[in-house]
Amino acid sequence: MSRIVALEPAPGSPTSLLRTFVGLHLRDLGGWIRVAGLLELLATAGVPTSSTRSAVSRLKDRGLLLSEKRDSLAGYRVDPAAATDLERGDRRIFSYRGQRDDEPWCLVSYSLPEVERSKRVQLRRALMGLGFGAVSDGLWIAPGHLRAEAEDAVDRLAAREHATIFITQTPRTAGPFARSAAAWWDLDRLALRHTVFLDRYEHHAIEASASDDRESFILWLRCVDDWKTIPYVDPGLPANALPADWPGMRSVDLFAELRARFSAPAHDYVAKVAAAD
Structure with a gap:
């Protein structure tokens, strides 16, 4: 799945839910879905048809979706140009990587001339979007496993x-x-993100599974939509950089449990609706 940057829609919005649907399900359908099937699935998740159509237009403008007819059926397919971003997002969202105390760190130091001020701003935003903390102007730090990104x-x-x-x-x-880590990252904000996720979804892990594939689809779509930005603001800091009562691993474990429970029936529901005449 493609990551969500700061200027993009907040979780729960029609555009965000559609983007989450594309990342979760559309590639598993062969990269294409008929318009009617997409509208039905998003309506099941509580998104009105008019809102889905508007969201489709936005994602087409952003290079994620293309219109394509197959056997005279109108539909949408994943833009091939988006494949790399979707795969990069998959790794970050579904393969949370926590750093051990003895593992290395990645530091990025830069100094761009004033004539490239806009590039300097873009680089700062990009590093923030990857979960880097600001040590000082032009010096950023993150766990070493984020070096490639x-x-x-x-x-x-x-x-x-x-x-x-x-x-x-x-x-x-x-x-x-x-103490330094608390100055480089907004740990209170990160902890709140985890706590909100726990409060919203922990009861689903305690109670019985969703009653059917349809309910599993709704729950899993909204769960991933709420979770997908968290791994970008939380880079997986080691224990020696965190408060003793850090809620992060609880929410990581909860997300993994919900995935194990609901992703397969959600996929089955999507496949059934997509295959209908």
Whole structure:
């Protein structure tokens, strides 16, 4: 699935739910779905037809969907140009990676001239969107497993000659490392994101499974739509950078449990609706 950046719709909006649907299900359908099937599925999830059509237009403008007829049936398919972003999003969303205390860190240092101020802003936003913390102006830090994504962000902005990427052991800070981490990342905000997710979905793990495939589809779509931005603001900090009562791993485990329980019946429901005449 493609990641959601700061300027894109918030979870729960028609455009966000449609994008989540594309990432979760459309590729499994062979990359194409008839218009009527898509409208029915999104309506099942509570999105009015008019809102789905507007959301489709937005995602076509953003290079995620294309209109395509098959056997005289109007439909939509995934834009091949979006494949790389969707796969990158899959890895981040469904393969949460937490760092151990003894693993290396990735630092990105850059200094762009004033004539490239807009590129400097874009690079800062890109690093924030990957979960990097700001040590100071032009110096950012994240767990070492995000190195490839940092390199990709720098390369896509053609900023390589102005940026240096370091892989290093835990920085030596004046006080406890956790105190510095709290200054580099907004840990209160991150914790709140996890807590909201736990409050919203923990009872589904405690109670019986959804009653049928339709209910599983609705729950799983909304669950992923709420979860998908969390791995981008929480880069998987190690225990020595976090408060003792950190809720992050509880929500990571909860998401994995919900995936194991609801993703397969949700897929079955989508396949059935998509195959209907």
